[in-house]
Amino acid sequence: MTRLLGTHSVSSAWNRLRNLMRALGWFNTCALILGTVDDRWIKTFDRRYRVRTSGFINLRETSFKAERLKDATQYGPTNGWAARRVLRDLKLPPTTHFCDIGCGLGRICVLAAEMNYARVTGVELAPELCEAARVNVAHCRLSAAARATIQIVQADALDYCTTSDDDVFFMFRPFSGEFLTRMLDRIAGRASEQKKTLTLIYTERVVATDTHRQTISGHAAFKLTKEATHYGQAFFVFTCAPAH
Ligand SMILES: C[S@@+](CC[C@H](N)C(=O)[O-])C[C@H]1O[C@@H](n2cnc3c(N)ncnc32)[C@H](O)[C@@H]1O
Structure with a gap:
């Protein structure tokens, strides 16, 4: 019972539930x-895909670049079953170059490779998480051909996006608000340089404040085209067209 309530007392847990x-x-x-109980304790996603992606990791306990810590959130995975449903519904073309910005332990990369996209890139700044993501990719239940489409790149997301040729970017609340705006400018810049429309799939838990979604919606280059919520995880799909 104590484990189930975490840091809450019975009365504070009850108040939280009511709120x-x-x-x-x-x-x-x-x-x-x-979704939370499954991901924390039952781990059906990890069992099914033969990976270890559940739980939370404080980036201060990794060798994450110190000067970037203020711009980052801690590691926690997207609900895998919810993301799988969204990716299936989106029906992105097989030519897609898909990128998970801040890929953590690689859960979304494994799912994206299962969709048979041409290329899947996970970008992650913490070296320990990159290493664990590569182990997950190597041992996951996908075919060798699907696994071969995945690359895990240890890099700062901002640097990576300067030259990326990906078509679809996935983000699970990886950054603070100010850094998110810089990332949006960078992605919008890539859309214009390449003269192609890019897609951003932004997700967060429904309990998180929606200031990030508002930041993206308020950016002149991004247009909200779809939204969905599954297992307490909200997804927002934006297109980012090149500037004229
Ligand atoms: C909330 S986790 C999301 C993990 C994964 N994308 C998922 O949805 O399951 C955010 C991740 O972004 C990474 N991150 C934060 N800032 C970053 C940056 N500037 N460059 C690369 N990765 C970053 C963190 O290390 C963390 O693993």
């Missing part, structure tokens, strides 16, 4: 709790 119910409604609250 969640008020803010999200019972359906989203139950979905969120189900």
